[in-house]
Amino acid sequence: MSHILRIENLHVSVEGKAILRGVNLEMKFGETHALMGPNGSGKSTLGLAIAGHPNYEITEGSITLDGEEITEWEADQRARAGIFMAFQRPVAIPGVKTADFLRHATTNVRRPDRKEGEDLIPMREFRKELKSKMEQLKIDSEFARRYVNDGFSGGEMKRAEILTMAMLSPKFSILDETDSGLDADAVKLASASIAEIGRDKMGLLIITHHDKLLEHNPPQFTHVMLGGRIVETGGSELARELHDHGYERIRKTYPDAEAANQEMLGKEEPAAV
Amino acid sequence: MSTDIAANDSIGEINKYDFRTESKAVFKARKGVDAEIVNQISEMKNEPQWMRDYRLKALEIFNSKPMPSWGGDIDIDFQDIYYYLKPTDKQGRTWDEVPQEIKDTFDKLGIPEAEKKFLSGVKAQFESEVVYGSLKQDLSDQGVIFTDTDSAVREHPDLLREYFGTIIPSTDNKFAALNSAVWSGGSFIYVPKGVKIEFPLQAYFRINAENMGQFERTLIIVDEGASIHYVEGCTAPMYSSESLHSAVVEIICKRGSRCRYTTIQNWANNIYNLVTKRAVAYADATMEWVDGNLGSKLTMKYPAVYMMEPGARGEILSIAFATKGQHQDAGAKLVHCAPNTTGQIISKSISKNGGRSSYRGLVKVEKGAKKSKSNVVCDALILDPKSRSDTYPYIEILDQDVSVGHEASVSRIGEEQMFYLMSRGLSEAEASTMIVNGFIEPLVKELPMEYAVEMNRLIQLQMEGSVG
Numbered sequence: 001m002s003h004i005l006r007i008e009n010l011h012v013s014v015e016g017k018a019i020l021r022g023v024n025l026e027m028k029f030g031e032t033h034a035l036m037g038p039n040g041s042g043k044s045t046l047g048l049a050i051a052g053h054p055n056y057e058i059t060e061g062s063i064t065l066d067g068e069e070i071t072e073w074e075a076d077q078r079a080r081a082g083i084f085m086a087f088q089r090p091v092a093i094p095g096v097k098t099a100d101f102l103r104h105a106t107t108n109v110r111r112p113d114r115k116e117g118e119d120l121i122p123m124r125e126f127r128k129e130l131k132s133k134m135e136q137l138k139i140d141s142e143f144a145r146r147y148v149n150d151g152f153s154g155g156e157m158k159r160a161e162i163l164t165m166a167m168l169s170p171k172f173s174i175l176d177e178t179d180s181g182l183d184a185d186a187v188k189l190a191s192a193s194i195a196e197i198g199r200d201k202m203g204l205l206i207i208t209h210h211d212k213l214l215e216h217n218p219p220q221f222t223h224v225m226l227g228g229r230i231v232e233t234g235g236s237e238l239a240r241e242l243h244d245h246g247y248e249r250i251r252k253t254y255p256d257a258e259a260a261n262q263e264m265l266g267k268e269e270p271a272a273v
Numbered sequence: 274m275s276t277d278i279a280a281n282d283s284i285g286e287i288n289k290y291d292f293r294t295e296s297k298a299v300f301k302a303r304k305g306v307d308a309e310i311v312n313q314i315s316e317m318k319n320e321p322q323w324m325r326d327y328r329l330k331a332l333e334i335f336n337s338k339p340m341p342s343w344g345g346d347i348d349i350d351f352q353d354i355y356y357y358l359k360p361t362d363k364q365g366r367t368w369d370e371v372p373q374e375i376k377d378t379f380d381k382l383g384i385p386e387a388e389k390k391f392l393s394g395v396k397a398q399f400e401s402e403v404v405y406g407s408l409k410q411d412l413s414d415q416g417v418i419f420t421d422t423d424s425a426v427r428e429h430p431d432l433l434r435e436y437f438g439t440i441i442p443s444t445d446n447k448f449a450a451l452n453s454a455v456w457s458g459g460s461f462i463y464v465p466k467g468v469k470i471e472f473p474l475q476a477y478f479r480i481n482a483e484n485m486g487q488f489e490r491t492l493i494i495v496d497e498g499a500s501i502h503y504v505e506g507c508t509a510p511m512y513s514s515e516s517l518h519s520a521v522v523e524i525i526c527k528r529g530s531r532c533r534y535t536t537i538q539n540w541a542n543n544i545y546n547l548v549t550k551r552a553v554a555y556a557d558a559t560m561e562w563v564d565g566n567l568g569s570k571l572t573m574k575y576p577a578v579y580m581m582e583p584g585a586r587g588e589i590l591s592i593a594f595a596t597k598g599q600h601q602d603a604g605a606k607l608v609h610c611a612p613n614t615t616g617q618i619i620s621k622s623i624s625k626n627g628g629r630s631s632y633r634g635l636v637k638v639e640k641g642a643k644k645s646k647s648n649v650v651c652d653a654l655i656l657d658p659k660s661r662s663d664t665y666p667y668i669e670i671l672d673q674d675v676s677v678g679h680e681a682s683v684s685r686i687g688e689e690q691m692f693y694l695m696s697r698g699l700s701e702a703e704a705s706t707m708i709v710n711g712f713i714e715p716l717v718k719e720l721p722m723e724y725a726v727e728m729n730r731l732i733q734l735q736m737e738g739s740v741g
Contacts, residue, residue, distance in 0.1 A: 051696050055688070080699035091689045095711025103696070104707070108698035116703055149710065164697065 003029040003066050003082070003171045004204060005050075010044075011060035012049045019045045019264060021228040022061070026201040029171055032217050033237045035207045037225030038247045040265040043207045044088065046225070047174040051085040052078045065171070073100045074261030079105075080112035080270045084202075086161035086178050092150040094117040098160065099130060099144035102167050137193050154181035162193050179213045191216035211243040224250055227260030285577035287633070290508040290539060294378045294481050297629060298400070300359040305352040308332060308563070311454050313359045316422055318457070321430065321547040331443035331453030345600040349545060354486040354517055356455045358400040363639045364421065365405045382508065384477050388553070391723055393472040394419045399479050399491060401457040405448045412470060418463040419474055425461035432463060436492055440523035440551050440579075448547045452488045452521040459489030459520065464499040464530075465691040473502040473535075473721065478518075480509035486517040492523045493532065495558075500531040504724065508568070510539040513571065518544055520650035524552035526560045528582070533561040537724060539703050539731055540596055550576040551606075557584035566593045566601050575633060580614035580645075590716050591620040592728075594735050595628030595660070599725050603634035604665075609642040609675070620651035621713050624660035625735070631663040636679075647676070653683040654712050656705065706736045 005014065005027045012020035035043050043108045049056045050063060052075035093101065107120045120126070131225050133140055139159055143253055149157055158178050165173055179187045187210075195216045198204050198265055207211055214236070222238040223230045226247070231254045232238065242250070251258045289296035300317060302310055311332050315325040339345055339405025365371035368385050379385060379397050388395045394408035396419070403421035412419070418429060425433045443453040460476050480487050495501055503565065509516065518540060526532050527647075540546055544571035552560040593601035594656055607616035622630035632651045651660035664681050686708055694704035717725045 053696075054690050075695040076700050076704075079696055083612070085696060087693070091687065091693050093690055093708060093711050095714030096707055101694070101707065102702060104699055105694075105697035107553055107698075108703075112368065112698075114698055124633055147714075168697070 003203065005172045006064045007046075007050070007061070008064075009061035010046070010063065010137065011059045012180070013059050014045070014055055016206075018059075019228050020047065020049065020053060020066055023228070025223065027149045027172060027232060028106070029096060029203050030200050031221065032199065032204045032206065032216055032219045034219035034222040034236075036242050037207070037238060038251075038261065040252055041225040041226040041261055042264070043225050044176055046174050047205070050078075051083060053074060055060075073168065078168075078169070080109055083201060084165055084168055084172065085174040086158075086165055086172035086176060088180060090149045090150055090157055090161055092152070093148040094150050096148045097144070097152060098146055098148050101148050102130060102164065104125050105164065106167045109170075115179075118272060128169065133163060137163055137166065138189065139163055155183075155186040158190055159188070159193070162190060162197065166197045170202055172205070173198055174205045174207065176207045177209070178206075179208055179210055187212045189232075211239065214239050218255060226250055226254055227257035228264065229257055232256050275471045277434065290382070291541065292381065293509050293510045294374050296360055296372070296374050296399070296481060297484075298358050299362050300357075301355060302357040304355055306332070306335075306354070306356050306367075306451070306455060308530050310356055310649070314455060314457065317357070317359065317559055318426070320426060321461075323434070324426055325444055327438065327443075328454050331450050334443045335447060335450035335454055338450055340447060341573070344573045344602045347545060347547070349515065349517060352680065354484055355482065356488070357457060358482055358485060359402050360645075361402070361404055362397045363497060364403055364424075366407070368405060369373055371405050371480045371636065375404055378406070378481070379477065380508075382477065382479070385473075386457060387475065387723065391472055391721070392475050393470055394474045394478040396421060396460050397479070398458045398476065400482060400485060400487065404459045408474075412468075415468050416465040417468060417470065420461050422461045422492060423457065424461040425492070429461070429463070432494065433461060436494060436523065436525055437673060440525065440553055441521050447551060448543035449520045449549045451488060452519050452549070454542075455486070456488045456490035456521065456562060458487075459491040460493070460503070461491070462493040462501065462503065464495045464501050466496045467498045468496075469500045470502070473504045475504045475506070478505065478507040480516055480518065480540075483512040484514055484516060486519065487561055489520050491522040493522075493534070493592060493606070495524070495526045495530040495532045497527045498529045499527075501521045502535065502721075504535045504537070505541055506538075507538045509541040514543065517735075518546045518548070518569075520548045521551075522548070522550040524560065526554040526558035527551060528556045529544070531559045533563065534576075535563040535565075535720065535724065537565045537731070538568055538572070542568065542570055542692050543567045546572040546574065548574045550574065551579065552577065552587075553579045553581050553583075554585040554587060559586040559588070561588040562605070563716070564589065564591045564603065564605075565728060566591075566603050567735060569601070570598065571600045571602065573602045575604045575606050575635070577608065578616065579608045579610055580616065583609045583613040585611065587614075587615045587616045589631070590620045590719060592713050592716050593620075593622040593630045593733065595624050595630040596735055597626045597628060599628045601630040602633055603630070606635040607637070607647055609638045609645040609647065612641065612643045612676075614642060615721070616647040618647075618649040618651070619716065622651070622653045623656065623709055623712065624653070624661060624662050625656040629660040629661040629663075629714075631665060632681075633665040634676055635667040635669070637669040638672055638675045638677065642672055643674045645675045648678040649680070651681045652687060652712070653681075654709065655683065656686045656709075702736065706733055709736060
């Protein structure tokens with residue numbers, strides 16, 4: 001399979017404030033990319049803009065998937081085309097059982113032309129698949145009956161996101177700090193799960209501050225974001241350098257981007273999903 | 274191809290309730306309400322003098338009472354309504370005895386099918402009269418009475434007269450007075466001591482004619498230690514002018530008994546639904562109202578439980594969904610008249626596309642009702658900026674050492690929830706329906722499975738904005 005997600009000169013504003021200021025990025029199916037950068041540099045914004053959040057207005061540039069421009073598409077169209085984002089803090093949907101939600105989502109993503117009211121994946125078939133994926137990810141089967149993200153611990157939320165990713169098997173996944181707020185064991189489990197499900201089976205864009213996730217998922221490419229732009233791209237050694245030494249060198253090397261970053265921080269970062 | 278089928282199906286769904294039956298009434302009173310009409314109704318029903326007097330007295334009360342000054346806007350011309358329309362000469366004991374066109378109506382509404390599958394008994398009311406009635410043999414053998422209230426006046430006069438109008442007197446409010454004057458049809462139920470009815474008894478109320486008023490009168494007596502689940506459904510076709518539905522429901526739960534009364538009201542959006550429902554619960558008895566209001570132009574309905582003796586329990590679950598042109602002024606009343614009584618109100622309302630839903634509720638703890646507990650939770654969900662939700666909670670506490678809690682929340686359907694679901698491939702419509710279904714799930718799961726399915730389907734129709 002060869003799929004390409006291409007971001008060109010992407011400018012994104014939230015409530016009229018410019019956050020991304022010309023991002024270029026190209027990912028191929030099967031590749032693992034790390035996206036790093038200090039707080040407020042625009043990492044989550046890039047993810048949300050790719051996923052199609054309506055509050056993230058693309059003012060310039062384009063997003064294409066396999067040559068098709070998806071810049072104007074609604075979030076559900078993008079999901080059905082194979083774009084996925086695992087959110088940092090997914091919202092709760094009280095009263096909606098995780099299994100029901102996943103059955104709808106999985107059906108729609110597998111049958112992108114499905115109209116509302118048309119049949120879902122047969123219950124028996126779906127349950128069997130969900131059960132096996134949950135076993136694979138060491139998720140308790142009781143999980144399926146709980147309401148979506150409702151009262152979940154940090155760790156449960158992240159695992160639910162990974163389970164969703166496993167069911168939807170997208171072409172490209174953006175993982176927004178899927179390791180944050182987890183203890184060491186949980187990070188290890190999440191990292192291993194991502195490697196098992198995602199590695200070579202999709203394009204992965206891993207947004208992270210830490211190196212734990214990247215130990216299990218060594219990136220072929222590391223991108224550093226500052227002030228709403230990708231200022232540097234390297235291999236896995238760049239991720240290691242940033243982890244060991246922080247962003248001092250980057251901040252000094254790109255003073256314009258650093259100034260933009262400071263300006264954005266002063267504005268308060270938009271709430272991530 | 275599959276798309277065409279789906280489209281046709283959904284049209285079928287929309288039309289499921291909005292159809293008119295060409296039915297020739299055997300008798301139709303002229304429009305308007307006055308002593309002549311009331312006498313005529315009583316005459317047609319061949320009633321004893323006491324009931325005729327009761328009606329005429331109620332008419333005077335109706336005429337003397339002002340319209341309610343609160344709630345919704347009621348713009349009814351009482352003289353432009355038909356108060357009595359007799360669709361057929363006799364009530365069917367089997368569906369084959371029901372006139373074909375009326376039988377077809379209830380077939381389309383799925384009543385005979387539901388009856389076969391999971392009901393203990395059925396009453397089907399078309400316009401003013403109950404046209405079909407059934408009760409499982411084993412229940413009648415145990416002394417259960419399930420009949421229409423008109424028949425009960427003739428067949429069970431002592432039992433009926435002992436309770437009729439004792440829970441909701443004609444003087445209670447203008448619409449209770451109107452019902453008392455012109456009532457027709459409704460269910461009369463008596464469950465003898467210790468008899469527990471396993472499957473629900475269902476009544477289905479259908480208004481078919483234009484400018485029709487339906488005024489059924491229901492009286493349920495649950496004797497000591499007995500239990501019952503009664504379900505009512507209501508629909509009507511859409512006309513250009515308004516109709517009125519104004520019922521009175523009285524329930525007596527004796528010591529240690531249990532009654533659940535479930536309503537799924539899906540009237541057409543031109544019907545004023547102004548209903549008085551009240552139950553009394555004696556020692557250790559439990560009364561539960563499950564009240565789902567999806568249809569009507571204006572609903573004003575506040576099912577009440579008066580807890581008369583220690584250990585009585587009242588629970589009211591209310592769901593209201595108001596869309597364009599609808600005002601659901603729904604709620605509940607709990608009155609603690611004895612010590613150690615327990616009450617709970619859970620209300621969930623949804624407003625969409627300019628609809629307005631209000632929660633109006635009263636919790637009253639009378640003097641002497643020590644150690645009583647009441648809790649009220651009302652949540653409102655507003656789907657768009659055009660829509661509106663209000664909460665009017667009234668609490669009156671006349672004694673000490675009681676516990677009364679009230680929580681209210683109003684939320685707008687979250688952009689973040691919508692985005693989350695859409696980012697997983699759900700369409701906008703699927704996402705909002707899922708959020709709404711989730712919102713009412715705590716109540717829907719209280720319904721028997723068949724009604725839960727029905728409720729979810731109705732919600733989906735409301736979400737599509739296609740309910741006639």
